[in-house]
Amino acid sequence: MRKIIVILLLILFPFLAIGQDSLDELLDQYNNESIPYISVKELNEIQSEVILLDAREINEYDTSHLQGAIHVGYDHFDIKTLSNENIDKKSKIIVYCSLGIRSEDISEKLKEAGYNNIYNLYGGIFEWKNDNNKVIDSKGKETDKIHAFSKEWGKWLHKGKKVYTQ
Numbered sequence: 001m002r003k004i005i006v007i008l009l010l011i012l013f014p015f016l017a018i019g020q021d022s023l024d025e026l027l028d029q030y031n032n033e034s035i036p037y038i039s040v041k042e043l044n045e046i047q048s049e050v051i052l053l054d055a056r057e058i059n060e061y062d063t064s065h066l067q068g069a070i071h072v073g074y075d076h077f078d079i080k081t082l083s084n085e086n087i088d089k090k091s092k093i094i095v096y097c098s099l100g101i102r103s104e105d106i107s108e109k110l111k112e113a114g115y116n117n118i119y120n121l122y123g124g125i126f127e128w129k130n131d132n133n134k135v136i137d138s139k140g141k142e143t144d145k146i147h148a149f150s151k152e153w154g155k156w157l158h159k160g161k162k163v164y165t166q
Contacts, residue, residue: 049051060147
């Protein structure tokens with residue numbers, strides 16, 4: 001009987017160990033930190049001086065986004081979006097998503113295209129909202145709704161109203 005329990009524990013351990021206890025651990029698991037992070041507090045101090053890019057899908061962006069953010073998406077990201085917006089390659093760009101994972105991928109593509117002043121928002125829009133900062137909907141009105149992406153990722157959003165579809 002003891003042998004069966006040990007075998008079951010060995011089989012189940014990897015699945016039990018998947019959950020992260022902290023945002024640091026989660027981001028360490030998925031990111032390689034090729035793009036420096038910027039904190040919510042730091043962004044708050046310079047928000048009017050930077051270009052904000054939202055690397056989430058359009059339904060997430062339409063639910064809510066940071067004021068002034070340009071939607072660039074993730075699945076269908078096209079570097080031409082930045083050309084169409086006339087964004088200078090020397091501009092200070094902050095890319096965000098829900099937590100900071102997809103935004104690192106998009107930031108790496110920007111870096112490959114010659115943009116060299118790029119930062120990844122640590123904790124993404126979730127951390128932004130968790131710190132009681134304002135988000136707006138597709139009509140430009142302040143909202144408490146945040147697209148939480150999935151139940152798994154939504155556990156990192158502690159403030160606001162979680163939305164899973166729109």
